[in-house]
Amino acid sequence: MEPYTIAKNQCRYRVDGETRERQKDALAFLKDWTTSFLTIQTALLTLVGGVLIGIKELSLTLSVVDAAILLAAVLSFVFSIRQGMWVLHQFPAAVQRVPDNEQAKSEDIYQIGVEEKSDTIERLAIDFREWFLLGIKLLTAFIVWRVACPIITKYISMVLPEYLSPYKPIWDGLLCRAAQ
Numbered sequence: 001m002e003p004y005t006i007a008k009n010q011c012r013y014r015v016d017g018e019t020r021e022r023q024k025d026a027l028a029f030l031k032d033w034t035t036s037f038l039t040i041q042t043a044l045l046t047l048v049g050g051v052l053i054g055i056k057e058l059s060l061t062l063s064v065v066d067a068a069i070l071l072a073a074v075l076s077f078v079f080s081i082r083q084g085m086w087v088l089h090q091f092p093a094a095v096q097r098v099p100d101n102e103q104a105k106s107e108d109i110y111q112i113g114v115e116e117k118s119d120t121i122e123r124l125a126i127d128f129r130e131w132f133l134l135g136i137k138l139l140t141a142f143i144v145w146r147v148a149c150p151i152i153t154k155y156i157s158m159v160l161p162e163y164l165s166p167y168k169p170i171w172d173g174l175l176c177r178a179a180q
Contacts, residue, residue, distance in 0.1 A: 038085075041084075044139065076131050090121050
């Protein structure tokens with residue numbers, strides 16, 4: 001196969017084609033990246049479990065917003081872990097693949113899929129990363145909400161008109177139970 005050039009952002013890279021050694025190295029890097037993030041996600045799920053146990057042990061409660069954000073974060077990590085497992089599942093088949101035609105020779109490992117209609121390694125890796133980032137954002141939102149909620153509740157209590165004060169327990173119960 002003739003070397004070809006890929007131009008991205010005014011940088012030019014020469015690609016000499018996929019060799020089996022390069023393919024193995026690329027898959028090894030991707031495996032290390034995937035397993036590292038799977039380890040981090042497992043630790044974060046353990047942390048969420050610890051938070052829930054700590055809340056129960058300290059007789060604290062979660063508001064509806066707290067619970068929704070935490071559940072969304074857990075689901076994001078679960079979906080990310082699922083995608084990461086599929087990325088790892090692709091590796092044995094990817095190592096065995098040898099480009100058989102010109103189109104296959106011009107593509108890299110990210111274009112490999114286990115079956116004809118299965119997602120490519122690239123699609124799985126992107127989904128894996130995006131679900132992970134969403135989970136991190138949601139955990140951050142949970143922490144910020146838990147810190148900001150008592151402040152918001154205190155402020156609303158100060159500015160709440162007198163005629164709405166009977167509804168304050170409803171507001172507190174829905175929004176910030178932990179602030180009571």
